[in-house]
Amino acid sequence: MKKLVAGLFTAILTTAGFVAVTSSVPAHAQCTGYVCNSTATNMTSPKSVTAGKAAKVRVMVTTRAGNVEPRGDVILTVDGPGGYGRKFRFAFNGDRVVTNLGKLTKPGRYKLEARFFGDEGFLNSSDKGTLTVKKDR
Secondary structure, eight states: OHHHHHHHHHHHHHHHTSSOOOOSSOOOGGGOSSOOBOEEEEEEOOSEEETTOEEEEEEEEEESSSSOOOOEEEEEEEEOGGGOEEEEEEEESSSOEEEEEEEOOSOEEEEEEEEEEEOTTBOOEEEEEEEEEEOOO
16 A cells, blocks of 8 residues: 555656656667667778878668668767877768778877767667778888
8 A cells, every 4th residue: 555655646746747757777769669770880991001091981881680771870980099089970871981081191000980870760880990000111
């Protein structure tokens, strides 16, 4: 009986706006409907380039089941030696994303990460890789 009274009291306070109900578990906003498609992000880049040369990175996002084209945003993050860091943002509509990183002049290892943030009905996915810039001989 105590649980029933406590439940009714909580329901009345919540309805009146005196008590808020929150959750510690984050909600997946991209999957609010009945269909929730999982995705796979695939990033390709050259393994190495010579310093002063441009490098192209390609990102493709596919759904794991069905023939539905994913929709959302792709963010490509590049972190390199000497504090080098850049972010590229693209709207993804089913076509492959190709970007030129520009001339990378500092030799070393660059970390690449492509993250896909799906619109409603698509889960997020990501892919990581590295690119080595070698000294010019």
